[in-house]
Amino acid sequence: MSQNKNINLGYINLFNTHIIPVKFNYHAPQTLEEALNLLNKLKDKARVIAGGTDLIVDMKLRRKEPEHVVSLNKIRELDYITVDSLGVKIGAIVKLRKIEKEKIIRERFPALYEALKSMASIQVRNMGTMVGNICNASPAADTAPPLLIYNATLTAKSLNNERKIPIEEFFKAPGKTALKEDELVTEIFIPYPPQDSHSTFLKITRVGMDLSKVSIAVLTKFNGSIIEDIRIALGAVAPTPLRIRRAEEFLKNKPLTEENLKIVQEIVAKEIKPITDVRSTEWYRREVAKVLVKDALMKCLEEEGGR
Amino acid sequence: MIKIKFNLNGRSVETEVKPSTTLLDLLRYQLRITSVKRGCEVGECGACTVLLDGKPVNSCLILAARVDGRNIVTVEGLLKDSKLHPIQEAFIEEFAVQCGYCTPGVILTAKALLDINPNPTIAEIKDALSGNLCRCGAYHQIINAILKASEKIKTRT
Numbered sequence: 001m002s003q004n005k006n007i008n009l010g011y012i013n014l015f016n017t018h019i020i021p022v023k024f025n026y027h028a029p030q031t032l033e034e035a036l037n038l039l040n041k042l043k044d045k046a047r048v049i050a051g052g053t054d055l056i057v058d059m060k061l062r063r064k065e066p067e068h069v070v071s072l073n074k075i076r077e078l079d080y081i082t083v084d085s086l087g088v089k090i091g092a093i094v095k096l097r098k099i100e101k102e103k104i105i106r107e108r109f110p111a112l113y114e115a116l117k118s119m120a121s122i123q124v125r126n127m128g129t130m131v132g133n134i135c136n137a138s139p140a141a142d143t144a145p146p147l148l149i150y151n152a153t154l155t156a157k158s159l160n161n162e163r164k165i166p167i168e169e170f171f172k173a174p175g176k177t178a179l180k181e182d183e184l185v186t187e188i189f190i191p192y193p194p195q196d197s198h199s200t201f202l203k204i205t206r207v208g209m210d211l212s213k214v215s216i217a218v219l220t221k222f223n224g225s226i227i228e229d230i231r232i233a234l235g236a237v238a239p240t241p242l243r244i245r246r247a248e249e250f251l252k253n254k255p256l257t258e259e260n261l262k263i264v265q266e267i268v269a270k271e272i273k274p275i276t277d278v279r280s281t282e283w284y285r286r287e288v289a290k291v292l293v294k295d296a297l298m299k300c301l302e303e304e305g306g307r
Numbered sequence: 308m309i310k311i312k313f314n315l316n317g318r319s320v321e322t323e324v325k326p327s328t329t330l331l332d333l334l335r336y337q338l339r340i341t342s343v344k345r346g347c348e349v350g351e352c353g354a355c356t357v358l359l360d361g362k363p364v365n366s367c368l369i370l371a372a373r374v375d376g377r378n379i380v381t382v383e384g385l386l387k388d389s390k391l392h393p394i395q396e397a398f399i400e401e402f403a404v405q406c407g408y409c410t411p412g413v414i415l416t417a418k419a420l421l422d423i424n425p426n427p428t429i430a431e432i433k434d435a436l437s438g439n440l441c442r443c444g445a446y447h448q449i450i451n452a453i454l455k456a457s458e459k460i461k462t463r464t
Binding site: 020021022023024025026028049052056057060069071073074120122123124127154 | 326331349353370373
């Protein structure tokens with residue numbers, strides 16, 4: 001320890017690091033009301049930090065330079081998972097890892113469980129939150145496709161208002177949501193999927209830790225060989241995560257034959273609008289989306305057969 | 308400056324931090340806890356892993372101001388009566404260290420795993436280590452060391 005005292009700390013701090021290069025004011029409200037008051041006052045000058053696993057990286061890379069950072073981690077009233085007869089409610093600061101460990105999630109929402117388990121590392125899942133993952137509005141957000149097929153609803157609160165936003169209406173563009181500048185998402189409600197339905201999540205990444213090149217969540221409910229209910233959502237293939245309604249409408253009340261499967265693959269390929277970026281080309285994403293649609297539907301069919 | 312008070316390796320620490328100071332910088336440069344390593348700075352490599360309320364997190368992604376009132380453990384906190392922790396012993400015995408840069412983070416991740424799962428399978432160890440990169444590629448020895456540590460802990464208690 002004694003030799004450490006000679007180190008010039010100022011020098012080290014500037015050397016070979018990206019300390020956060022942004023000057024900002026830090027707020028740590030203790031209650032939701034305090035937080036909403038702050039947002040009402042600061043408006044777009046403030047960024048909310050739940051887990052911080054996206055925002056801190058963005059601030060280090062100067063992609064975001066907020067004047068004010070409002071931390072939610074002291075607001076205990078937002079740290080809850082409640083289960084009732086309709087579904088599961090998850091507060092804004094519940095960690096991804098905690099949701100993943102919840103028995104009801106593994107048993108009733110397998111697509112969400114698979115998505116959570118596949119995300120980044122355990123360290124990141126111990127910090128990050130699902131509400132943060134959704135509000136960051138990355139087209140590749142892994143929890144988005146499962147929440148889309150389960151028809152999740154977000155509760156948005158501002159100082160004077162509260163409203164429910166269906167998740168399908170929440171994403172507007174990369175990083176853009178339906179949220180107003182003084183609003184905070186306080187809760188995600190996920191209703192139980194229909195009895196005897198099956199759901200699954202699949203994704204393609206380069207290595208485990210990477211962001212998804214393409215991700216998909218599918219829910220099916222069969223009546224005999226006929227598909228009674230079908231929901232398909234994809235991530236990283238358009239400016240926002242999205243439901244593929246046309247494919248769903250086509251498959252509804254039909255059997256899952258090889259021919260129908262081929263048509264659905266073509267509909268999906270037409271409906272998505274992938275881009276070429278560092279992770280994949282547009283062509284590759286389209287081809288892989290087709291494969292994933294088939295794989296996910298076949299997995300649901302297998303589960304139905306094995307029931 | 309923001310006043311914070313938290314528990315570091317069993318001792319209470321009171322200090323002042325800038326809003327932009329990360330937990331990593333607070334530990335290394337203000338408190339001189341140098342086992343915590345600076346790696347990728349974006350939460351991918353795990354070299355900066357610390358235990359926050361017993362759970363592994365990336366200290367490079369946490370604003371120091373946010374650990375107010377929390378519990379932090381680093382490798383320095385694993386010593387008991389100046390004796391090494393069984394995981395540390397196992398890492399030495401199994402040569403699970405090559406350059407050593409990832410080691411403190413790996414040991415803390417291993418501790419968090421063994422705390423909740425005293426008998427991990429190899430698959431569970433690999434899953435737990437998914438956020439700790441070892442660029443020397445000593446994973447084989449690391450896994451053996453964690454298996455050995457699990458035995459050591461069981462026979463001692």
